[in-house]
Amino acid sequence: MQRLHARYPFLEAARESVATEAVDLATVVEQDRAVVDRARQRVITALEDGETGEPHRDARIELLSYPVARVLVSMVDERILVRKYARAESATAYERFTADMTDETDLKSVESTGLKLADLLAEFDLEDAVRETGDGEGYRIDVGTYLPLAEDLWDDEWRLVNRPLAAGEIPVDETELLTLLREAIRGRIEDGLPFEVPAAIATALEDDAAEIRAVLADLELTQDIDTVVPDLFPPCMKALLDQIQKGEHLPHHSRFAITAFLTSIGMDTDEIVDLYRVNSSFGEEMTRYQTDHISGETSPTEYSPPSCATMQSYGDCVNKDDLCERIPHPMAYYEQRIDDADDEELEDWRGADGEDGQSASGD
Numbered sequence: 001m002q003r004l005h006a007r008y009p010f011l012e013a014a015r016e017s018v019a020t021e022a023v024d025l026a027t028v029v030e031q032d033r034a035v036v037d038r039a040r041q042r043v044i045t046a047l048e049d050g051e052t053g054e055p056h057r058d059a060r061i062e063l064l065s066y067p068v069a070r071v072l073v074s075m076v077d078e079r080i081l082v083r084k085y086a087r088a089e090s091a092t093a094y095e096r097f098t099a100d101m102t103d104e105t106d107l108k109s110v111e112s113t114g115l116k117l118a119d120l121l122a123e124f125d126l127e128d129a130v131r132e133t134g135d136g137e138g139y140r141i142d143v144g145t146y147l148p149l150a151e152d153l154w155d156d157e158w159r160l161v162n163r164p165l166a167a168g169e170i171p172v173d174e175t176e177l178l179t180l181l182r183e184a185i186r187g188r189i190e191d192g193l194p195f196e197v198p199a200a201i202a203t204a205l206e207d208d209a210a211e212i213r214a215v216l217a218d219l220e221l222t223q224d225i226d227t228v229v230p231d232l233f234p235p236c237m238k239a240l241l242d243q244i245q246k247g248e249h250l251p252h253h254s255r256f257a258i259t260a261f262l263t264s265i266g267m268d269t270d271e272i273v274d275l276y277r278v279n280s281s282f283g284e285e286m287t288r289y290q291t292d293h294i295s296g297e298t299s300p301t302e303y304s305p306p307s308c309a310t311m312q313s314y315g316d317c318v319n320k321d322d323l324c325e326r327i328p329h330p331m332a333y334y335e336q337r338i339d340d341a342d343d344e345e346l347e348d349w350r351g352a353d354g355e356d357g358q359s360a361s362g363d
Contacts, residue, residue: 046088
């Protein structure tokens, strides 16, 4: 089994490699604990950190852990897990292939385990849909190919109305093209999940699936929260909300984080749009579009707020307190604060002063 396949297990060639080796998955999950342990780690790390963890030194174990991880995701059979797992696998792949394409210091390593841009385009049958511009500055992609790949990219820049379109083609630079390829990988991984797991395999993996369910229960965004008490918000979300109310401009990742958090705790689009009105650059149509997209109202995905690890990576993790040290997700923080609060502390600001929304920060 090639190290390239272990590094990029979503490739058709990787799947064929496993099939050629006549690997019996039932035997693997019963007898090869290292594969199962790595598979479980892939899924749990996907939930907690948004990536798939350190690869195993053994290429065979690393490659076989991928189909076993997909089995575990299918056994748990929760939509949020499917989404997070697919995103984590595609994020890991993106990190690897962008490194491959910029690494000029170890050509031997890249040649043996890396992917080239042409390889990825061929993998997804995009050779004819993507063309170099000829001036060395970028590429052109057919609009019919662009639209489904950019569907879940929520930043304004990906909207078709904000892209130049000529002769049925959209220009993209290399970074944008690689992002679209990441979305192609995510789509391939997510489309095949979940699937029916044979009973013998499910029995052998039940303890591992139970461990994943326990992690998911700790992290999952419960859908029955409909209480907005800003004083109980995690410090990161309280700070972002405060910036909104001061009319400060938030970068895309920060606006995504607070909007996804607010939709997850029960705020509707009208309420969130009203919060943003104080911003001098406020645009109602765009704000409404983004909020509806994040909440799943106009998209196939109901987006989750970023984990604490992601908030830290973007510099949005601020004013950490003792509870932050013990909890890996802003939603888990808020749920804990809600659970611990006395009834008199749980006055929803929408009921207290929701008519004008002026006290949303709890000040």
